[in-house]
Amino acid sequence: MKGYGERRAVDRVDLSVGEGEALAVVGPNGAGKSTLLRMLATLLRPEAGELEVAGCRLPDEAGRARGLIGYLTHDPLVYLDLTAWQNLELFADLYGVREPSARIEDVLDDVGLLSRAFEPVRAFSHGMAQRLGLARLMLHRPVVLLLDEPHSGLDAQGAALLDRLLGEVRGTRAAVLVTHDVERAVAVADRVMVMRLGRVVESVETAGLDPAEFRATYEALVA
């Protein structure tokens, strides 16, 4: 549970995401999706209830959990006045990445920014900066991905890359994706959870789910 003043932003949410599973959380603005994700990312402390991420109980083992979490929002969370390489070098040091130069080269290559590695991020388009954010996300090989509207501002190449990454999650890592895009949620996740006013109002498996049909259900649920 987490509240802001009188209002409960997240209330009695009970969820579990297994290894190799991708969960999408959808809901209207103010549903509590981002607050939930920020609690999982150790950025907010729950007021009540129990929270465990990658086998670490929060907030007591937050330090250990942070090394296993990859967090990406609609902001790339990189310094605009540093170059792409300098940003990744910083995060490689913060996460204790071994052989950082080789790893940085790999992830920059993956996101198609190797040729722009030594340019300041300020010179990048938003889509390119967001792809750099994706490189930052993958840099330390996290086991839990927490993604808050990560497709926002991504160019087509970046969106395809992110969807590929989410595809790779199946079977290897766990991911929680917060999004407004119901169709994309159904396409990339194993399960979709609908939140409204801080509570879970629906949770369905996506296998065999028709996106158009689910959108109609979603709209009825959040109306």
Added chain:
Amino acid sequence: MKPRPLRQLRALVLKDLRLELRTRDTVIAMILFAVLAMVLFQFGFGTRQSDLTKFAGGLLWVTLAFTAVLGVGRSYVAEREQRVLDGLLVAPVPRMVLLVAKAIAIVGYLIAVEILVVPLLGVFFINGPFWSDIGWLFLSCLIADVGIGILGALIASLALFTRARELLLPVLFLPLLVPLVIAAAGATNAVAGSAHDLVQYRNYCLFLVGYAVLFGLVAYATFEAVFDD
């Protein structure tokens, strides 16, 4: 992969240095402010007082205290304006490492200012020998800077999450700086001009060390909670 605090600290300090070298907007602003303040003090006192040596410590440290407010206020500007703070907070960095890195950055800014302002003090306000004692002056500056850096990093981090941070920062920071200003001004006066009281200088410097240790302990005890929620 096990992150090492020293590697993290080096990376964070290097990052602040790179950002400052690229933008040059904090140190330049601080230097301009400090030099202008010294010049204004010179105009304000110069014609009426023939010997300002006994005020030199006070003038220097009032100037540096207000200059520090500028540096402390700008210490999280990049994280705030470029929305990177969450990226740092989700990384497995002990919160104390974040504080120490910011304190080192603030100390760096202050040293850059003092390299210009301390000689200016000798030119404007000190009658009698000055250059032979400049090493003592820089030493007391360095010790005081550590205290300012720790307190500044703590207060800047506290103010970071408030809406009225521009107001809150000087209101919290300057009163807590009063003991440091008194001791640092005392240390300066003890070695400025013809005065050469090294016993008094040592006592003031010990006070400055105590001040830094005290706020280091306060930061150690509270800093985890500052970034928590």
